[in-house]
Amino acid sequence: MATNKIESQDKAITADLFRTVGKSIEEMEAISRPSLTFWQEAWLRIRKDKAAFIGLIILIIYTILAIFAPMFSSYEFDQQDAYAMRQTFSAEHWFGTDSLGRDLWVRIWVGARVSLSIGFIAAFINSVIGTILGGFSGYIGGKFDMILMRIIDIIYGIPALIVNILVMVVLGPGIKSLIIAMVITGWAGSCRFTRGEVYRLKEQEFVLASRVLGESTFMIIVREIIPNLMGLIITNLAMAIPAAIFREAFLSYIGLGIAPPNASWGVLAKEGAAMIRLCPHMLYVPAFFICTTVLAFNLLSNGLRDAFDPRMRGTD
Amino acid sequence: MNNQTSREVLLEVKDLSQYFRISRDKVLKAVDHVNFKIHRGETVGLVGESGCGKSTTGRTILKLYTPNTGNVYYRGKDVFTFTADEDMQYRKQAQMIFQNPHSSLNPRMTVKDIVGAGMKIHNLAKSKELDGRIEALLRKVGLNKDHMSRFPQEFSGGQKQRIGIARALSVVPEFIVCDEPISALDVSIQAQVLNMLKKSQQDLGLTYLFIAHDLSVVKYISDRVIVMYLGTIVEEAVSEDLYRNPLHPYTQVLLSSIPIADPEQVRRKKRRIVSGEVASPITPPAICRFVSRCPLADQVCREQMPPLREVEPGHNVACFKV
Numbered sequence: 001m002a003t004n005k006i007e008s009q010d011k012a013i014t015a016d017l018f019r020t021v022g023k024s025i026e027e028m029e030a031i032s033r034p035s036l037t038f039w040q041e042a043w044l045r046i047r048k049d050k051a052a053f054i055g056l057i058i059l060i061i062y063t064i065l066a067i068f069a070p071m072f073s074s075y076e077f078d079q080q081d082a083y084a085m086r087q088t089f090s091a092e093h094w095f096g097t098d099s100l101g102r103d104l105w106v107r108i109w110v111g112a113r114v115s116l117s118i119g120f121i122a123a124f125i126n127s128v129i130g131t132i133l134g135g136f137s138g139y140i141g142g143k144f145d146m147i148l149m150r151i152i153d154i155i156y157g158i159p160a161l162i163v164n165i166l167v168m169v170v171l172g173p174g175i176k177s178l179i180i181a182m183v184i185t186g187w188a189g190s191c192r193f194t195r196g197e198v199y200r201l202k203e204q205e206f207v208l209a210s211r212v213l214g215e216s217t218f219m220i221i222v223r224e225i226i227p228n229l230m231g232l233i234i235t236n237l238a239m240a241i242p243a244a245i246f247r248e249a250f251l252s253y254i255g256l257g258i259a260p261p262n263a264s265w266g267v268l269a270k271e272g273a274a275m276i277r278l279c280p281h282m283l284y285v286p287a288f289f290i291c292t293t294v295l296a297f298n299l300l301s302n303g304l305r306d307a308f309d310p311r312m313r314g315t316d
Numbered sequence: 317m318n319n320q321t322s323r324e325v326l327l328e329v330k331d332l333s334q335y336f337r338i339s340r341d342k343v344l345k346a347v348d349h350v351n352f353k354i355h356r357g358e359t360v361g362l363v364g365e366s367g368c369g370k371s372t373t374g375r376t377i378l379k380l381y382t383p384n385t386g387n388v389y390y391r392g393k394d395v396f397t398f399t400a401d402e403d404m405q406y407r408k409q410a411q412m413i414f415q416n417p418h419s420s421l422n423p424r425m426t427v428k429d430i431v432g433a434g435m436k437i438h439n440l441a442k443s444k445e446l447d448g449r450i451e452a453l454l455r456k457v458g459l460n461k462d463h464m465s466r467f468p469q470e471f472s473g474g475q476k477q478r479i480g481i482a483r484a485l486s487v488v489p490e491f492i493v494c495d496e497p498i499s500a501l502d503v504s505i506q507a508q509v510l511n512m513l514k515k516s517q518q519d520l521g522l523t524y525l526f527i528a529h530d531l532s533v534v535k536y537i538s539d540r541v542i543v544m545y546l547g548t549i550v551e552e553a554v555s556e557d558l559y560r561n562p563l564h565p566y567t568q569v570l571l572s573s574i575p576i577a578d579p580e581q582v583r584r585k586k587r588r589i590v591s592g593e594v595a596s597p598i599t600p601p602a603i604c605r606f607v608s609r610c611p612l613a614d615q616v617c618r619e620q621m622p623p624l625r626e627v628e629p630g631h632n633v634a635c636f637k638v
Contacts, residue, residue, distance in 0.1 A: 214437050
């Protein structure tokens with residue numbers, strides 16, 4: 001071999017002296033990983049995240065119970081029974097009864113309907129308003145952006161709770177006024193957050209590439225920006241819902257939310273707190289559901305944040 | 317060289333400035349009164365260190381920014397006064413290849429949608445033909461139809477950059493701004509992409525504005541080279557001329573910094589090292605931008621801005637001392 005090398009030194013080196021060792025070019029270009037869409041991959045990762053999956057299951061169970069439990073119970077949520085007041089857990093009344101003899105199992109799930117739907121609706125409206133305004137503000141910039149951001153600064157400057165309470169006092173109790181009160185202050189957070197995200201995205205090279213190709217501004221927002229925001233919007237929504245549930249519970253607790261005999265978890269907790277010496281279960285039961293729901297949402301949103309994070313791709 | 321100057325001017329940049337306002341009284345002059353011409357079919361290299369305004373120049377040419385002064389003429393027409401129709405036409409004829417392959421492809425779109433987007437916008441293919449056209453384009457850049465339904469993050473950097481090239485070629489352009497197309501790639505992949513760009517140019521008769529900071533790459537691909545320093549052009553010449561006989565002190569420094577693979581040659585070579593700091597591009601005074609680092613600088617350089625003048629035929633330098 002050694003002599004061979006020396007001999008060939010003065011010869012010209014031609015292409016036919018070389019051959020490809022190992023993988024061919026075809027093989028090098030092949031991709032072995034199965035193709036997954038963004039949503040498939042996120043779902044896979046949520047399923048692997050135990051805490052998030054447990055959170056999701058708890059929420060599904062609560063939602064199903066909120067829808068069906070009152071239908072299949074022999075009691076009405078406002079049905080009073082003078083002979084069965086302030087009872088604890090029994091086969092008759094699973095969660096006991098309150099001081100008017102109303103069945104707490106039914107009241108909890110009727111209350112869940114109110115609490116969960118207010119949480120969902122308020123967070124959803126906040127998210128929609130915030131995303132649209134924030135999207136425009138971030139993409140267009142300029143004066144519109146400046147004015148909107150100052151308005152948000154003002155909203156942030158006043159404690160949201162005070163605004164909520166004032167609005168509730170003016171509008172009176174009820175689901176509608178609760179949602180309005182929460183939306184008035186709530187959109188600012190998601191607006192500011194979306195704006196920042198759009199601001200970052202619009203300078204990305206793939207958006208510039210689209211502009212160079214002559215894509216219209218509307219199509220760029222629809223095709224390039226929004227799909228890249230979806231993960232964050234959903235994560236944000238999942239974080240905003242427990243906050244809204246909590247806020248509703250608080251307002252109802254201080255007597256500004258839902259008016260009796262209607263129930264929400266906050267109302268039930270308030271009624272229970274008044275009776276804490278005699279029958280503490282009346283407070284503990286709604287408090288347990290508020291806590292577990294908020295916890296479940298937080299676990300889920302944590303998992304969602306990781307599942308949608310592109311940096312976490314392939315690290316499972 | 318003579319036939320080059322007589323060739324049709326495809327793009328002309330006249331007195332172009334791009335400023336960015338940083339605060340109330342501070343202005344970053346990214347590009348400051350720049351003039352150059354690009355002829356049909358040639359590759360013009362635009363070099364300079366990072367932050368000298370190369371990319372901004374490229375982006376302003378493609379109307380991604382609105383310039384503060386000056387004009388860009390494409391086939392003799394000012395691109396900033398185009399009508400909507402002319403603008404769409406320009407979007408079809410002038411394309412861009414981006415620096416970072418990881419951020420230049422939308423992670424939520426399949427390769428098919430990315431490459432097909434331009435053809436859809438400009439109605440270049442009926443929906444039936446679209447798939448075939450995309451496949452042909454992908455084959456041209458060394459990918460195949462199995463890759464069409466894949467997402468960008470499933471590809472390597474080199475593959476992504478080739479998808480970016482396919483996207484730029486999809487609308488059959490005649491002029492492409494290559495904004496450091498290979499600087500984010502592995503050295504082993506650089507040659508592959510570079511050769512692909514060269515081959516496309518030969519096949520399709522493309523004109524390139526090739527932006528880079530790697531001088532050996534620019535030497536390999538360019539017919540003419542423009543050297544920028546802090547927003548101004550300091551030297552402009554035919555490629556061979558510039559590399560053989562650099563006249564501006566900055567260009568000389570730049571060229572002597574090219575690493576050489578042969579240690580024998582390195583020992584023989586005198587390396588010029590600059591002292592001093594890069595001046596700030598924020599509200600710079602109207603004097604020579606290189607004065608803080610220039611070994612030849614004297615009083616004139618500190619008082620006036622050297623104009624770009626023709627020192628030899630086709631060789632322009634902005635320096636008082638040449």
